[in-house]
Amino acid sequence: MSRDEVLVLDPIGCAGHGLCAELLPEWITLDEWGYPILRPEAIPPELLPHARRAVAACPKLALRLRALSAS
């Protein structure tokens, strides 16, 4: 069973540490104030391990993966 997953950010929790953009530059860039900008599309399978690392690395637990739909 595979699931499409997207990255979602809690904008209140996020403090702009920027670790996520270090770990997943293909999907996350930082704006000029240091806050992440996420691509809205589903994460490609080959990037999922990196996305999970980015989620785990967030010191504020503000980043998570959300399943779009079961398939």
Add this chain to the structure above:
Amino acid sequence: MTLPRLLLGTQDGRALTHAEHVGVHGPLPAGDVSAALAAAGLRGRGGAAFPTARKLQAVAATAAAGRHRPVVLVNGAEGEPMSAKDRTLCARTPHLVLDGAQAAAAAIGARRVTVALPRAATDALDAMRTAVHERPGGGPAITVTAVPVAYLAGEESALIRHLDGGPLKPTVVPPRPAERGLGRRPTLVQNPETLAHVGLVARHGAAWFREAGTAADPGSVLVSLAGDVVAPGVYEVDRRMRLAELTGMPAGRGGPRAVLVGGYHGTWLGPDELAGLTLAAEDLAAHGATLAAGVIAVLGPKSCPVRELANVAGWLAAQSAGQCGPCANGLPAIATRLAAVADGRAPSGSAADLDRWTRLITGRGACHLPDGAARLVRSGLRAFAPEVAEHARRGPCAACRRPPVLRVASRVAA
């Protein structure tokens, strides 16, 4: 079809008593208002224009699925300085608002109603408290609460957090109030005007309601007319009305320099766009505007739109809760740069910076404060391009020294 409906029988300066109210509108019928509301097509008058019947359904559905009885929150915080319609309605016809709250509460199985009004709106608070004591038994328990005068007081998640003892700051949604609101209960949040319409639909039905307004947005609507107009105030109108008729000014020569439709989250329309324009949603949408909570602010030919835009952007930046990085950083950056633009000392590349910042903050906050601010600024820069260029060349204009037309503080001291 005759107007007014909501303000029928009201007089300046005092509220209708319960006896007067029943004399004007008749008693509130018992029974479930849900079906009539769905057929009436009433949309929320707080800004988002969400179908009221669907909101009731959502709250009733989550309440049925859970253990908590739902509650009704009347959001009369009206945090925008130029908006006066909800406090006017509550000050003059509080029982109609409470009738709507009572009918909605009955429809979703709620027994408690909380009415939140701005601390500064003493007339509305007094009228509402008196009305609560006057009402006959059998209705829900009603609490009237004064809340701070601030933009975020009207943001429903911030209001709920504040009423539950927390700071006046938005929370991340979901969960929406319908799922988990006041005291973690499923909460129906409606603004006073919306509920007053509910009180009328309960009496007169859907067909009557649809005699006013358009097919997409039926019913009458309250607008707060402000700025450079002959007669500012709160008016109950039909959305088929022309903007020129409402403002009492012709489009074109001798007319306004610009009209802000939808308040401080709204859209600036220039003279070219005003000709023939009505308040109908489809008319406004053609210009990227919505009526939102009904604020219409007019800038006359003697005002400086660049200065006004900078002032309002500064106020919006000050309203940020500072919780979300893009809003906390972006709104002050935008406001500071707009002030520099008005002063004629903006660095080159300011147009590109403002374009980038307004895009950058959109959709990246927990609430819609940054989105609305971006919309206001972008539409202003588009509508006022000649004045912006003029300020860049010559610095502040003569009109910059005039007192601002657009209020950036509450009319009544808090």
